[in-house]
Amino acid sequence: MNAKVVLLPGDGIGPEVTDQAEKLIRSMSDQYGLGIEINTGLIGGAALDETGEPLPEDTLAMCREADAVVLGAVGGPKWDDPHAKKRPEQGLLALRRELKLFANLRPVRLHPALAEISPLKTERIKNVDLMVVRELTGGSYFGDKEEGDDFASDSCTYTREEVERVVTMAADMARARYGRLTMIDKANVMATSRLWRAVSAEVMEKKYPDVAYETMLVDAAAMHIVANPSRFNVIVTENMFGDILTDEASVLVGSMGMLPSASLGEGKAGLYEPIHGSAPDIAGRGLANPFGMLGSVGMMFEYSLGMREAARQVELAIWNAVSAGQCTLDIGGNLRTDEAADAVINQLGDIH
Amino acid sequence: MNAKVVLLPGDGIGPEVTDQAEKLIRSMSDQYGLGIEINTGLIGGAALDETGEPLPEDTLAMCREADAVVLGAVGGPKWDDPHAKKRPEQGLLALRRELKLFANLRPVRLHPALAEISPLKTERIKNVDLMVVRELTGGSYFGDKEEGDDFASDSCTYTREEVERVVTMAADMARARYGRLTMIDKANVMATSRLWRAVSAEVMEKKYPDVAYETMLVDAAAMHIVANPSRFNVIVTENMFGDILTDEASVLVGSMGMLPSASLGEGKAGLYEPIHGSAPDIAGRGLANPFGMLGSVGMMFEYSLGMREAARQVELAIWNAVSAGQCTLDIGGNLRTDEAADAVINQLGDIH
Ligand SMILES: CC(C)[C@H](C(=O)O)[C@@H](O)C(=O)O
Ligand SMILES: CC(C)[C@H](C(=O)O)[C@@H](O)C(=O)O
Numbered sequence: 001m002n003a004k005v006v007l008l009p010g011d012g013i014g015p016e017v018t019d020q021a022e023k024l025i026r027s028m029s030d031q032y033g034l035g036i037e038i039n040t041g042l043i044g045g046a047a048l049d050e051t052g053e054p055l056p057e058d059t060l061a062m063c064r065e066a067d068a069v070v071l072g073a074v075g076g077p078k079w080d081d082p083h084a085k086k087r088p089e090q091g092l093l094a095l096r097r098e099l100k101l102f103a104n105l106r107p108v109r110l111h112p113a114l115a116e117i118s119p120l121k122t123e124r125i126k127n128v129d130l131m132v133v134r135e136l137t138g139g140s141y142f143g144d145k146e147e148g149d150d151f152a153s154d155s156c157t158y159t160r161e162e163v164e165r166v167v168t169m170a171a172d173m174a175r176a177r178y179g180r181l182t183m184i185d186k187a188n189v190m191a192t193s194r195l196w197r198a199v200s201a202e203v204m205e206k207k208y209p210d211v212a213y214e215t216m217l218v219d220a221a222a223m224h225i226v227a228n229p230s231r232f233n234v235i236v237t238e239n240m241f242g243d244i245l246t247d248e249a250s251v252l253v254g255s256m257g258m259l260p261s262a263s264l265g266e267g268k269a270g271l272y273e274p275i276h277g278s279a280p281d282i283a284g285r286g287l288a289n290p291f292g293m294l295g296s297v298g299m300m301f302e303y304s305l306g307m308r309e310a311a312r313q314v315e316l317a318i319w320n321a322v323s324a325g326q327c328t329l330d331i332g333g334n335l336r337t338d339e340a341a342d343a344v345i346n347q348l349g350d351i352h
Numbered sequence: 353m354n355a356k357v358v359l360l361p362g363d364g365i366g367p368e369v370t371d372q373a374e375k376l377i378r379s380m381s382d383q384y385g386l387g388i389e390i391n392t393g394l395i396g397g398a399a400l401d402e403t404g405e406p407l408p409e410d411t412l413a414m415c416r417e418a419d420a421v422v423l424g425a426v427g428g429p430k431w432d433d434p435h436a437k438k439r440p441e442q443g444l445l446a447l448r449r450e451l452k453l454f455a456n457l458r459p460v461r462l463h464p465a466l467a468e469i470s471p472l473k474t475e476r477i478k479n480v481d482l483m484v485v486r487e488l489t490g491g492s493y494f495g496d497k498e499e500g501d502d503f504a505s506d507s508c509t510y511t512r513e514e515v516e517r518v519v520t521m522a523a524d525m526a527r528a529r530y531g532r533l534t535m536i537d538k539a540n541v542m543a544t545s546r547l548w549r550a551v552s553a554e555v556m557e558k559k560y561p562d563v564a565y566e567t568m569l570v571d572a573a574a575m576h577i578v579a580n581p582s583r584f585n586v587i588v589t590e591n592m593f594g595d596i597l598t599d600e601a602s603v604l605v606g607s608m609g610m611l612p613s614a615s616l617g618e619g620k621a622g623l624y625e626p627i628h629g630s631a632p633d634i635a636g637r638g639l640a641n642p643f644g645m646l647g648s649v650g651m652m653f654e655y656s657l658g659m660r661e662a663a664r665q666v667e668l669a670i671w672n673a674v675s676a677g678q679c680t681l682d683i684g685g686n687l688r689t690d691e692a693a694d695a696v697i698n699q700l701g702d703i704h
Binding site: 083118143147150153157192222226245 | 441
């Protein structure tokens, strides 16, 4: 197959977790005889420091050629000046846009062993198994901006087609799961939300009469995600709401460090990143939880390499490592980043 | 004093809870010999049905003359057509804008008796006592909109002055409490957030060197509000983020129905409403929790009538009613809406 994978370590704990991703990819490549080719590129603050650009041309060119991009995290206090013209996050945003990755998939599932460290009471979180599909290349992330000392504006825009394609992807996922989809918006205030509501209803009526469909206001959703998280199955929403709600949902399962994500477009190429940030406060100390990153690599096997079984294997290996307490401090273990990743890779050998 | 108060029942459970507000206001007025004058007006869906406008001229004129407006809730499935030109919520939004109520104060405090029904583990929620100051007349709520079948846009705008005045109000509150303020934004993406960040830093540096000040990204905040709610004290944020985060925070304390709010502008006139919505599913059944509404009336005594002691009395009476289990189903009692409100009014007699 000779798939090409690009690693973009980025900033903070990014390099530590992409190191683990690389080990896992090499191990899977050997096990399955895949001959995966791995290249590494600059992004974010690291790229700014070295080249003056948060997404250097070279990196983008490499990513365009790749089957999958595996990213650590970007950003940090060093580059936090609000007046700076160029910021690390622009590298990530530009990459999403240039690769046309319009759907960000964020599965949130609770490992029973982590119920104890979840902030929620156990009876509230059991059975949480949701998939958030966040629109990733529209909304106020990419609209026109005005930026002055006394006035600023951001424009949030959506087209019918942008809504259609991501709702379609979410509805397909819902069909493959429990057949339930919740579309989250703020239709009582936002014009873009009313477009989302109209277009989603059309898509669902025409093509997914078998999928149970509901809409919910974003403020109500922010409530229900804490109060009754297991009532949700697949969620689809616009870019900014998705950013906020997925971070909110992520704490339910004990640690942000656990959660993977995949960003997809029309084809099979994808971007895989843990949903945690660059966590500069713990960078370089072997404390980062690598499981969100490794889970993202698992998603890469499913969505970009078409190897669903391999993906399942990675997921199970992580699950087993958590069950065995072979994990980092944040989820109650006492392993370092690399040791926790090795535990997963060792588990892999036992799963078939 | 002869203060003038306007009651706007609105839709769903709105009328049920404003009935209780009226009883409480009359009882306080008698007790203190205030001679408060109460008038009632139409708003929301009820106003749409009767007059074709969500905020009739008469209502607005009455509110402009008043010292305080007490509102139930607006909206419901009956008026939910996304294509409708006029919607109930527009009445509330227009009222906020016309009365120039730029700051929405939402205190969130846990009554110990409700720790059990909070979705959070008890050790996570004890000591939660936060005040969210939400900007209320700017952002994408009031910017230009484009609305078509294939394209829509919302513009989110802020001026320096809009940011300054609400941050100043929040910093004053922080000074009067524990001296800590968190400003929440999305400065790594939004131009308006970068304006917020720059202006807030200036205000805090110049006028509030004694207040501990931090900034936080909205996605991280959505996480921390669930994971470590007691780390926050006073929060200030823009309109939409405030809408989402306060609803999220509200479930921590057991029931949305508990939470009051006050919306203030430059003067003393204010709008007081519970943060819950119109809850059409339980409307007319005596199930609505009146305490958020009654707590809002308490805030009215403090902020619009300058009677801090009276406000404290209302707050304590609600607190005592909860302690005594004299409350509605949603918070573990077995009283109906009006009985729970009567319990508070009875408690009032005993507090001095
Ligand atoms: C780094 C930032 C721009 C980014 C976003 O808001 O999309 C991050 O929070 C995420 O969720 O991937
Ligand atoms: C009804 C709606 C427009 C309103 C808002 O979003 O401001 C409500 O959710 C609130 O928080 O008061």
